Amino acid sequence: MCEACAGCGEAGDRHCARNGDMAEFLARDPTKRRACRFCERENFGPEFCALSEMARADGILFAAFLRSTLGFASGFLMQSEEDAERVRALGAPAERVKISGNVKYDQELPKATPLAEWLEKEVRAKGRRPLIVAGSVVANEEPLALIAFGVVQGEHRNALLVLAPRKPERFDAATQYIEDSHQKFIKRSDIAVTLPSSAKHNGEITELPSDIAVVLLDSIGELASLYRIADGAFVGGH
Numbered sequence: 001m002c003e004a005c006a007g008c009g010e011a012g013d014r015h016c017a018r019n020g021d022m023a024e025f026l027a028r029d030p031t032k033r034r035a036c037r038f039c040e041r042e043n044f045g046p047e048f049c050a051l052s053e054m055a056r057a058d059g060i061l062f063a064a065f066l067r068s069t070l071g072f073a074s075g076f077l078m079q080s081e082e083d084a085e086r087v088r089a090l091g092a093p094a095e096r097v098k099i100s101g102n103v104k105y106d107q108e109l110p111k112a113t114p115l116a117e118w119l120e121k122e123v124r125a126k127g128r129r130p131l132i133v134a135g136s137v138v139a140n141e142e143p144l145a146l147i148a149f150g151v152v153q154g155e156h157r158n159a160l161l162v163l164a165p166r167k168p169e170r171f172d173a174a175t176q177y178i179e180d181s182h183q184k185f186i187k188r189s190d191i192a193v194t195l196p197s198s199a200k201h202n203g204e205i206t207e208l209p210s211d212i213a214v215v216l217l218d219s220i221g222e223l224a225s226l227y228r229i230a231d232g233a234f235v236g237g238h
Contacts, residue, residue, distance in 0.1 A: 067091030077103065110224035114194040119162075119215070120229045122208035128160040130231035135164040135223045137236035142170070142177040145234060146214075150181070152232075153213070160208075162226055164217035166237055171218045178214050185214035188222070196221050 070092045077100035078084040084097045123131050132152060134145040142163065149161045165174045178185045191203045217223060227233055
């Protein structure tokens with residue numbers, strides 16, 4: 001175990017370069033390393049290789065290292081010509097660089113889910129517009145979303161908010177924030193609607209109560225289908 005890994009407990013090929021000690025990582029026997037993954041800090045984990053931390057105070061990004069390393073890649077799918085030019089300048093072989101567009105958004109619209117169909121029917125029948133979806137919210141964004149929704153309620157008394165934390169571990173914290181805001185709410189787990197996996201849900205609510213202002217989406221895999229029926233949306237985590 002190297003010094004850079006002392007804090008994370010990883011050893012062997014599972015090397016953590018979170019402290020910027022890339023030299024120790026690169027010195028390991030390359031024949032025993034099947035892959036090296038460079039990713040965004042958002043995906044931080046034990047195998048994280050912090051590319052940005054390779055930069056030193058003088059701004060040098062270890063150009064020689066990058067050129068030799070990028071040469072091993074089979075291809076580079078870049079969002080724009082500007083991005084393509086940037087990766088070519090870093091040393092990527094020009095013939096392997098392609099412009100693919102934004103693969104995060106350039107995809108088919110998500111299919112409808114039982115929850116989306118149920119919510120759309122309830123919103124239409126009970127006049128619960130505008131419907132606001134605050135999706136993928138991260139820590140400390142929940143109260144901001146609730147405050148903004150309160151402003152909307154000032155002009156639209158029948159407004160409805162769907163609040164969807166990005167990670168399951170935020171469900172309890174989001175619940176507390178909603179309670180602190182004195183908004184009446186229900187959880188998705190309270191609703192008797194089939195999950196996308198076709199598994200039955202133990203919820204007992206079959207109709208949207210008229211006094212409910214917030215629906216807490218404490219589930220995974222249903223958020224994308226709700227944007228289609230929303231009048232307004234906030235996508236957190238930026």
